[in-house]
Amino acid sequence: MELRGVSKRFYFYEHRTSSLREWFIRRILRRPIHVRHAAFSLRNLDLRIQPGESVALLGHNGSGKSTVLRLVAGIYRPTSGTITTAGRITAVIELGAGFHPELTGVENIRLYGAVLGLTRPELQARYDEIVAFAGMDDFLDTPLKYYSSGMEARLAFSVAVCLEPAILLLDEVLAVGDQAFRARCLERLRAFHARGGTLLLVSHELDSIQELCTRGVWLRAGRVVQDADIATVLAAYRADRPPARDISREDP
Amino acid sequence: MSAGSGVLARAPRMRRFWGYRELLRGLIVRNLKVKYQRSLLGFVWTLVNPLLTVTILVVVFSHVVRIQVPQYWAFLLSGYFVWNFMLQTLSTGTWIFAEHSRLTRSVSFPSEILVFSAAGSRLIEFAAEIALILLATILLLHHSVPASYVLVPLLVLIQVVMAIGLALPIATLSVFYHDVYHALPIALASLFYLSPVFYPASMVPEALRTLYFLNPIAGLLTLYHDVVYAGQWPSAVLLAGTALQAAIVYAFGYAVFHRYASVFAEVV
Numbered sequence: 425m426e427l428r429g430v431s432k433r434f435y436f437y438e439h440r441t442s443s444l445r446e447w448f449i450r451r452i453l454r455r456p457i458h459v460r461h462a463a464f465s466l467r468n469l470d471l472r473i474q475p476g477e478s479v480a481l482l483g484h485n486g487s488g489k490s491t492v493l494r495l496v497a498g499i500y501r502p503t504s505g506t507i508t509t510a511g512r513i514t515a516v517i518e519l520g521a522g523f524h525p526e527l528t529g530v531e532n533i534r535l536y537g538a539v540l541g542l543t544r545p546e547l548q549a550r551y552d553e554i555v556a557f558a559g560m561d562d563f564l565d566t567p568l569k570y571y572s573s574g575m576e577a578r579l580a581f582s583v584a585v586c587l588e589p590a591i592l593l594l595d596e597v598l599a600v601g602d603q604a605f606r607a608r609c610l611e612r613l614r615a616f617h618a619r620g621g622t623l624l625l626v627s628h629e630l631d632s633i634q635e636l637c638t639r640g641v642w643l644r645a646g647r648v649v650q651d652a653d654i655a656t657v658l659a660a661y662r663a664d665r666p667p668a669r670d671i672s673r674e675d676p
Numbered sequence: 677m678s679a680g681s682g683v684l685a686r687a688p689r690m691r692r693f694w695g696y697r698e699l700l701r702g703l704i705v706r707n708l709k710v711k712y713q714r715s716l717l718g719f720v721w722t723l724v725n726p727l728l729t730v731t732i733l734v735v736v737f738s739h740v741v742r743i744q745v746p747q748y749w750a751f752l753l754s755g756y757f758v759w760n761f762m763l764q765t766l767s768t769g770t771w772i773f774a775e776h777s778r779l780t781r782s783v784s785f786p787s788e789i790l791v792f793s794a795a796g797s798r799l800i801e802f803a804a805e806i807a808l809i810l811l812a813t814i815l816l817l818h819h820s821v822p823a824s825y826v827l828v829p830l831l832v833l834i835q836v837v838m839a840i841g842l843a844l845p846i847a848t849l850s851v852f853y854h855d856v857y858h859a860l861p862i863a864l865a866s867l868f869y870l871s872p873v874f875y876p877a878s879m880v881p882e883a884l885r886t887l888y889f890l891n892p893i894a895g896l897l898t899l900y901h902d903v904v905y906a907g908q909w910p911s912a913v914l915l916a917g918t919a920l921q922a923a924i925v926y927a928f929g930y931a932v933f934h935r936y937a938s939v940f941a942e943v944v
Contacts, residue, residue: 434942444855498784499941517782526710535706538699539783547698 425496425591425622427471430505432491435460465491466646468505475510475590478623480633480654482661483643489626492643493517493593496624511590514540519597520580525569529560529579532568536583550586557612558582574601585612592616594625598632610635634658693786703793708800722801726760733874743875750817752874754904755897757805759873761798762839762893763864769794769843770850770860777944787937788930791847795840799832806832813904822907831899834922838892841926844933851936851944872897892921
């Protein structure tokens with residue numbers, strides 16, 4: 425997987441025209457249709473990840489971590505630069521996107537598998553494993569709306585983690601389920617890595633990261649601050665905790 | 677991930693779409709399951725609404741405003757359900773990207789599948805409806821099986837291509853401009869009167885007919901009237917012309933969708 429000179433520009437709208445009436449009025453008055461300013465979420469990013477590496481993206485909110493994942497997954501297109509990937513990519517940006525509350529656990533497993541791009545035989549081959557991993561046989565024929573949010577996340581995670589893609593992208597989804605389930609998730613991801621799978625994850629769970637990843641990439645304002653082995657980067661990152669004032673600004 | 681156009685660039689897109697066929701199937705099954713869950717009469721409800729409308733139209737247009745069409749009920753049946761298919765596919769198709777915004781924002785998949793699934797689940801219902809209509813017209817109108825009925829699958833194909841071709845650009849526009857939600861019902865209400873649903877296209881003055889048939893639904897409904905109601909072969913010009921219209925509508929609709937689909941994840 426390689427990102428070469430990748431930039432991603434987003435527009436932040438002070439005013440966004442979203443009705444045709446307004447569009448006509450603004451046209452006639454010769455006012456700008458949108459009032460916006462561009463901000464780079466990523467700026468000229470180079471990142472090369474070898475097959476079989478497990479890499480953690482670190483950084484504060486808004487530093488561009490999720491943008492990297494979405495670009496690699498093909499959800500966003502880069503404003504400039506090129507991204508090349510090899511092999512099937514499974515991206516879990518939001519757990520259970522595509523789940524429907526009226527469908528049962530089994531039906532949702534099938535649908536979510538299809539959302540992640542599995543064909544029917546592929547899903548069939550993994551079905552038992554997914555069910556066993558989720559470990560909630562009693563609820564599989566119950567509509568999802570009766571699930572607790574923890575159970576729902578658990579089901580989604582089981583599907584995602586059993587897919588065995590070449591590249592697995594995880595966005596802050598490690599904090600799922602109870603302690604025992606989390607331990608099994610980490611175990612599963614370690615096994616995935618051991619079998620040669622490439623792992624790229626975003627998480628604020630620094631302990632999990634330390635266990636799972638061998639390399640850390642620290643992003644700040646869309647640029648790489650540090651790219652080294654995980655212990656080095658984590659130590660530097662921990663030392664760089666922002667003052668309290670900054671935290672409140674990030675998360676108002 | 678190349679954004680090129682032309683036939684060469686289309687092949688990988690089609691292959692990608694094919695790779696997600698299980699998702700299309702899954703979404704269609706989900707739509708139907710969710711719709712019919714916990715309803716005892718299920719599919720009957722889908723029939724009640726259009727049948728009630730048809731009954732009212734029959735009463736009004738054969739006893740009040742007397743439209744001179746023999747066996748008017750059969751004429752209405754042969755076109756109204758097709759109109760209803762277009763209406764519902766367009767209105768559900770328009771919402772579809774907003775409805776699945778979580779999916780669009782967090783998964784990379786060919787998002788036209790959502791529009792296809794709206795048409796697909798409607799198509800399964802329509803297949804049952806048209807089967808009943810064919811049965812009714814065979815038993816009560818023609819008293820035999822007209823040879824022209826072999827064309828029905830072709831008409832259904834034209835209808836689906838046309839519906840998706842119309843729904844794609846409307847759904848695309850609705851991602852950026854919410855006016856579509858207000859404008860679409862008005863447009864569809866006007867289109868009802870401008871399409872030969874409750875009157876035959878032959879009643880339209882000769883001078884206006886070319887203009888009238890620019891509405892692709894007019895050709896489609898007339899084909900159904902010829903094939904199902906009259907039990908006759910339609911004119912080759914009408915059949916070829918309507919098929920061509922459907923192809924043009926689809927090509928245009930897909931082009932509009934494809935031009936903007938790559939930014940849906942950032943907007944929706």
